[in-house]
Amino acid sequence: xxxxxxxxxxxxxxxxxxxxxxxxxxxxxxxxxxxxxxxxxxxxxxxxxxxxxxxxxxxxxxxxxxxxxxxxxxxxxxxxxxxxxxxxxxxxxxxxxxxxxxxxxxxxxxxxxxxxxxxxxxxxxxxxxxx
Numbered sequence: 325x326x327x328x329x330x331x332x333x334x335x336x337x338x339x340x341x342x343x344x345x346x347x348x349x350x351x352x353x354x355x356x357x358x359x360x361x362x363x364x365x366x367x368x369x370x371x372x373x374x375x376x377x378x379x380x381x382x383x384x385x386x387x388x389x390x391x392x393x394x395x396x397x398x399x400x401x402x403x404x405x406x407x408x409x410x411x412x413x414x415x416x417x418x419x420x421x422x423x424x425x426x427x428x429x430x431x432x433x434x435x436x437x438x439x440x441x442x443x444x445x446x447x448x449x450x451x452x453x454x455x
Contacts, residue, residue: 373397376409380443382423383450387411390450393418408447416452417441430454 326335330346344352375384375397387397396414421428421441430439432454440451 372400374400375411376400379409379411380446380448382426383409383411383441383443383448385423386421386426386441386450387413389421390418395452405447405449408449410448411450413450413452416454 325338327338327341328334329336329341329348329351331351332348334348334350336348340349341347375387379387390413391397394415395418398412398414400409400411417439423441425443425445427442427444428439429442438451439454440449442449
């Protein structure tokens with residue numbers, strides 16, 4: 325049985341509400357335009373655990389330090405930034421990283437809690453959940 329979206333009231337499947345934190349896909353896409361769904365092309369979803377060769381060197385350095393501290397690579401894909409390398413870590417960041425040209429950001433939106441280090445030069449990102 326469908327349930328109302330917490331934002332607009334449109335009826336959505338319970339599975340959708342669970343994935344989006346209570347929102348319908350149009351409402352979640354207002355917040356995250358690249359939100360994946362069953363129609364999202366495979367290349368937009370994490371595909372492998374192998375790091376791309378063209379990964380930004382300072383992002384690679386952050387990942388290497390995280391792996392040394394016991395973090396793990398969950399997957400590599402092009403979401404949320406197409407045409408960029410996005411590496412998803414399994415656990416919260418173990419260290420605080422400072423690097424030139426790299427920005428740290430936490431998104432405390434209740435629907436999609438993430439932390440990320442972002443390379444402005446290439447758009448490459450390393451992300452983790454902060455749930």
